[in-house]
Amino acid sequence: MSVQALQCKECGQTYPLDARYVCEQCFGPLEVAYDHSGLDPESTRRRIQAGPQSIWRYSDFLPFESRPEPGLPVGLTPLQPAPRLAERLGLGEVWIKNDTANPTHSFKDRVVAVALAKAQELGYRVVACASTGNLAGAVAAHAAAAGLESFVFIPSDLEEQKVLATGVYGANLIAVRGTYDDVNRLCTELSAERDWAFVNVNVRPYYAEGSKTLGFEIAEQLGFELPDRVVAPIASGSLFTKIARGFEEWLEVGLVEGTLPAFNGAQAAGCSPVAKAYEAGDDFCRPVKPRTIAKSLAIGNPADGPYALDLARRSGGSVESVTDAEIRSGIRLLAETTGIFTETAGGVTTAVLRKLAEEGVIGSGERVVAVITGDGLKTLDAVRDTFTVHEIDPTAASFEESAAEQAVGAL
Ligand SMILES: *Cc1c(COP(=O)(O)O)cnc(C)c1O
Numbered sequence: 001m002s003v004q005a006l007q008c009k010e011c012g013q014t015y016p017l018d019a020r021y022v023c024e025q026c027f028g029p030l031e032v033a034y035d036h037s038g039l040d041p042e043s044t045r046r047r048i049q050a051g052p053q054s055i056w057r058y059s060d061f062l063p064f065e066s067r068p069e070p071g072l073p074v075g076l077t078p079l080q081p082a083p084r085l086a087e088r089l090g091l092g093e094v095w096i097k098n099d100t101a102n103p104t105h106s107f108k109d110r111v112v113a114v115a116l117a118k119a120q121e122l123g124y125r126v127v128a129c130a131s132t133g134n135l136a137g138a139v140a141a142h143a144a145a146a147g148l149e150s151f152v153f154i155p156s157d158l159e160e161q162k163v164l165a166t167g168v169y170g171a172n173l174i175a176v177r178g179t180y181d182d183v184n185r186l187c188t189e190l191s192a193e194r195d196w197a198f199v200n201v202n203v204r205p206y207y208a209e210g211s212k213t214l215g216f217e218i219a220e221q222l223g224f225e226l227p228d229r230v231v232a233p234i235a236s237g238s239l240f241t242k243i244a245r246g247f248e249e250w251l252e253v254g255l256v257e258g259t260l261p262a263f264n265g266a267q268a269a270g271c272s273p274v275a276k277a278y279e280a281g282d283d284f285c286r287p288v289k290p291r292t293i294a295k296s297l298a299i300g301n302p303a304d305g306p307y308a309l310d311l312a313r314r315s316g317g318s319v320e321s322v323t324d325a326e327i328r329s330g331i332r333l334l335a336e337t338t339g340i341f342t343e344t345a346g347g348v349t350t351a352v353l354r355k356l357a358e359e360g361v362i363g364s365g366e367r368v369v370a371v372i373t374g375d376g377l378k379t380l381d382a383v384r385d386t387f388t389v390h391e392i393d394p395t396a397a398s399f400e401e402s403a404a405e406q407a408v409g410a411l
């Protein structure tokens, strides 16, 4: 196994693989370090292809000495070609990585599966999180499956669908009167006092590794090739940067060839600290107070903001923002052209894809992957009143009258 240590992203200091997330020397964030020099591409690829139908087929690149007992099956979500979306946008080749097809209907199942496996290995009996919505449901469900107790902290104004889809698993659900950034601060404080595994605080370095599996799957599903461009949403910036890290690890091992794709980050205009910094040419983010319907992306002080900026710049990508109206129409555009109903975060991603297409940024020969991270059933209000329901009496005459009004008689 190639996992080595925890390592500071800023000064390089290494630490043992336990529950810690900040460097004692420089207060920089820690991440998992590997030595992949023992992996040869042919046998690694065979091991992946013979592995389980889940993220655990990528165990060589995950932070465990031996493959953990799998819980809820996570990953291997469809990579679906989207020819009608491509045509509508005047693009050559567009694929949708449909991560709504996970057990709790968002990409957060990936990060939680890895964080909980590590928490169990380290002996924790209680898991917890600070959530913008989807993490809540994922932690609650995976804890239920594993027989762990869970404490889930959410902002009190969270969408009702997400609250209901969390409480059902029997989690201790705590609604905090404040923004996600307030919730996160509270959880950081609590994590210092309690012997709990907070998936996105004290075991965050392991949690973050789960997002690499999105990159691995995209490459494997393209026949061990990289796309030319990835459009993905940014909240803390972890998902965005770790998809790229997944590609980089496979380039290093020789499982794929070529260069890193261009990475375009997607944010809601009402919470766009990374897009603003990108536009200003800054390499750090100024915290903002979120005001957007894309609540799952509403992090005003993104932990991985500087790394997301760096990735966008060095890969030849960008970080863009779109308005709430553009988010709603992005949801409709994706649904009408692919049959995939996404939550507001996917509306952000689709709207940014559209914006890049309209600005002529995307070449006609490019293979583009848009990462759709959550299910539309989680944010139903976002599509309310975006279409009409035609109510009629139960008679053919009434239907024909309504059809005539709608001028669909020809059908
Ligand atoms: C959490 C989340 C993201 C992005 O999260 P990061 O903090 O940037 O890793 C994207 N989409 C959805 C639906 C999410 O729940």
Ligand SMILES: [Zn+2]
Pocket: 008, 009, 010, 011, 012, 013, 023, 024, 025, 026, 027, 028
């Ligand atoms: Zn350090």
